[in-house]
Structures are given as C-alpha cells and as structure tokens.
Amino acid sequence: MLLSDQLLQRSQAIRQVYHGLEVKHHGKEWSLEEDLLALSNDIGNLNRLVMTKQGRYYDETPYTLEQKLAENIWWLLEISQRLDVDIQAEMETFLSQKESQLKIEI
Template identity: 30%
Template sequence: MNETPAHYEKAGLIEADERALQVRAQYEQIEQRVLGRTWTLPELALGFTNDAAYVGRLVLAAESTWGIDGDVDAELRHKLAECLWWVFVLADRLDVDMPEAYEATMDRIGDGLQRTLEGMPKS
C-alpha cells in the first residue's frame, strides 16, 4: 500500500498539469505562426484519440503480434506520457480541475471496490 500522503500525490499531479500546459503554450505559439490560429477543442480531442489508439498498436508490438520500427518500450513510454499530456490539455480546455477530478474519482472507485471486497467471501 502506498504510504504517501494524498496532498503530496495531488501536488505531483498539479506539477504535471502545470508542465503540460507550459508545453501546450509552446505548441500554441507554433500553431499561431503556422496556421494563424490555435487548435480547436475537436482537433485536440482527435490528437488525443489518435495517440491513444497508437498505444493499442504498441501494446500489440510489445506482445510481438504487431511489428513496428524502433524501440517498442521507448515508444510506449513516449506515447503513454503523451496521452497523459493530452488529458491535462483537454481538461484545461474543458475547465476540469484534473488533479482534483482524479483524486475524487480514485477515492470513489476505491471506496466502491472496498465495499465490494467486504461483501465477497474470502478465498
């Protein structure tokens, strides 16, 4: 069991959220120069779903059922991190406090699972 106090865990998510938005601001500068505008919310969502789908192919590659060029483990680390980045970016655009939402959701799921476990016979 993780003994890290919850406020430290949330602080880590806050820092990750801030870093993600710093990187997004750099992308926006490039988009503004190249496109004359920044990506719309649907374009951001499409970017996320494309990267998330590619994670599926990388998992297949890690299981040797799909071939890719390059280092599968490095690509998986990169794409999983990028998907996390997208979540923070999308949450920001949708006015969702992702660190708070994550903490509340994990608490709710954990509590529900604990109640389920308590109602099950021990094996």
C-alpha cells in the same frame, strides 16, 4: 498529491508553445476538437505499440511505448485544462468512490 503542480505547469507551458506554432502555421490555435483528434491519433499509436510488445503487430512508429503513454497523459491534462476541469480533484473523487464501492481500505 496525485500530480504535482509543477508537472501541470510544465504541461501548460509546452502546450502554449504549440499554440504559438499552430497560429504561425495555421493562423489560429487548434480547437478542442482538434486536440481530441490528436489524442485519438496518439491512442492509435499507443494501441499499435502495445500490440507490438505483445508480439501481435510490427513496430512502425518512431515512438516508444513509454513515450506514447506519457504523451497520452499529457493530452488528457491539456484537455482537462481547456475544459476547466480540476483533474487532480476529479481523480481524488474517482479513486475514493471506487475504493468505497470495492471496499478497499488504504
């Protein structure tokens, strides 16, 4: 199994708490577009952290590269849930197709 059901459930539980905070502070949950904007911002932070690791930028974020990688995966899991995409099945299909195209046998 690529992602455990437990990790997906924990991800969803965290997002539900954030939805509560969004309602409390803004009167409603973030839209899918707002989630994508947050992901885009986190990808920008990830880009800077990678550039810092490569010695091409200075670190100005309060995050570590590892944290930001995990957070970006978390956002993708959340977005897949909101779009009713079975990300585990889609990853399996994607990997199988690539393995077939590239003639990789595991």
